[in-house]
Amino acid sequence: MLPRLVSNLAALLALTTTLVPVQAGPLCFAVESATACVYSTQDAGDALIRIEYPPQLGWVAFGLGTGMNSADVMMAYALPDGSISITRRSSSGHFLPTLASTQDLTITNSSSSSSGNVVTFRRPLAAASASTPSIQQSTQPLIWAGYTGSPPTSPGAIPQHTVSGVASGNLLDGSMAFAHSSPSAPPPTIVTGDDGSRDRRLRIIHGTLMAFAWVGLAPAAILIARFGKKALGVWWFRIHFTLFGLCAALTYAAFAIVYRVVADTGENHYDYSASGIHVILGLLVVILTAPQAFLGIVIDKLWSPTRKSIPWRDKLHWWLGRLTFLLAVINIPFGIALFYRDDNNNNRPAWPYILYALLLGAAVVAFVGLAIKSRREAAGHHVAVASNDNTGHKDDRRGQLDRPTSAQTLDPARDIP
Incomplete structure (x- = not known):
């Protein structure tokens, strides 16, 4: 009796369920x-x-x-x-x-x-x-x-x-x-959703940090290491280290910000088809920044005033720094273009490119000017050496500048070519 009643109730419930509108x-x-x-x-x-x-x-x-x-x-x-x-x-x-x-x-x-x-x-x-x-x-x-x-x-x-x-x-x-x-x-x-203002602000912060790091701090650090040793003495490395340390810190902060933005949108972080070459060059800069900074610290710890030649690790630091800097400054215009493509398809102002070109141009002018000054000073030094040569022969020692003898103390101003 009870089983049949349960069965009938179940059938009635199922029939009722099918009749109730979804x-x-x-x-x-x-x-x-x-x-x-x-x-x-x-x-x-x-x-x-x-x-x-x-x-x-x-x-x-x-x-x-x-x-x-x-x-x-x-x-x-x-x-x-x-x-x-x-x-x-x-x-x-x-x-x-x-x-x-x-x-x-x-x-x-x-x-x-x-x-x-x-x-x-x-x-x-x-x-x-x-x-x-x-x-x-x-x-x-x-x-x-x-x-x-x-x-x-x-x-x-x-x-x-x-x-x-x-x-x-x-x-x-x-x-x-x-x-x-x-x-x-x-x-x-x-x-409810997002009007995109938060992501837009974070993308602006990302771009601003990267631009300041690689068009402001990085060129200053390079110029000091290349031309400031004689004038600054032992302070050149401290200033160089501080500037590039800030550059590295801002680079990774900017990377963390944009990583979060992309994660919030659900997109692939390294999708070339979506973000173009900017995401590839940016990833290379992020990867190379850490070993470049670490290599600079190691070189400082291993530096010896009695060394007779420039070690391979120093030269690796020079060229790795040049490569990272070049990738960064090339990537910034791609980032500007990507931001305005995402922000508004019909509005791509020219002023960010002009500002970037002016800042980078100022760094290039400073480098060229200091390079010319350095060459003139080196030429004047060689003339003085040749005029004091007891043998009466003119001796062009430009090839000797970075190779001190064992009796010489390595001049840190000659450490970077």
């Missing part, structure tokens, strides 16, 4: 004071998706993926004729996603009016490319974005988002199905 749980996200919602369910082997957003938003988009480095994006914006454009795009970095080669989104209904914009469309479950995810029968990570302002004038002229964020959901199991007509549907949860 509660809608759309992805609703806030773009400043406006709210946009995305609904989805499976229909005849496709995803049937509905996007609703108010007219103060120029465009809205959502996609499958954990970040902008690899996402399958669907973007909607109103057209002048009162319909809605929906395009499928592939994202490979923190910039405008490119149009997919195949535009296979089929609109079933769309309208644009002062009361709001709505577009319903079908989307195949397959991914747009091998690098982007497909729609699965499971909860998946989603990204979203919206722009406050006028709609785009063309598919290639999309202004940067006002706010973006991440979420998750199952696009196929009915949990995100459209259910406005159901009086029992709970109010949707509205997710």
Whole structure:
């Protein structure tokens, strides 16, 4: 008796469950004071998706993926004729996603009016490319974005988002199905995102630290080591060490900042396709800075006033420093270009490049001027030596400057060629 009763109750509960409508749980996200919602369910082997957003938003988009480095994006914006454009795009970095080669989104209904914009469309479950995810029968990570302002004038002229964020959901199991007509549907949860201002500030700090380190501190450290030994005496190394130590510290601080920014966006830290050559050159600078600093400390500890020649480790320090400095100054313009590409596709001011060129030019002028002065002083010294030669022969000893005899004390001013 009891088993049959339990069985009947279970069957009744199962039947009741099938009759209760699925509660809608759309992805609703806030773009400043406006709210946009995305609904989805499976229909005849496709995803049937509905996007609703108010007219103060120029465009809205959502996609499958954990970040902008690899996402399958669907973007909607109103057209002048009162319909809605929906395009499928592939994202490979923190910039405008490119149009997919195949535009296979089929609109079933769309309208644009002062009361709001709505577009319903079908989307195949397959991914747009091998690098982007497909729609699965499971909860998946989603990204979203919206722009406050006028709609785009063309598919290639999309202004940067006002706010973006991440979420998750199952696009196929009915949990995100459209259910406005159901009086029992709970109010949707509205997710909030980031307007990008924090990441923008951190990217600016990253670039400022790197520029100050390699266009300010590094050239000063090099000039002191190359031309300041005679004037500064024992202080040349202390100042050189301090300046380059600060350069190394700022380099690693800047690296940590941008590493955190990239981690927050979900992108690949060393993705050449997304960040170009800047990420490769920057990584080389970060890798080479530590051994260059360590080598300088070792050289100082092993220096001997009675040595007869310049050791290989000194020469390695010279050339490793030159290589690291060259990579850094080459990489800074690439970083400026990458920042403005990510920050605003339509605004790339010239002043950062001009400022960089002026600072680097000042360092070059200082180096050339001091090099000419040093050569003149060396030439005057050789003339004096030749005029005092008891043999009456002119002796050009420029080749001897860096090779003192065992009876000489090595002049630290000759330590770097």
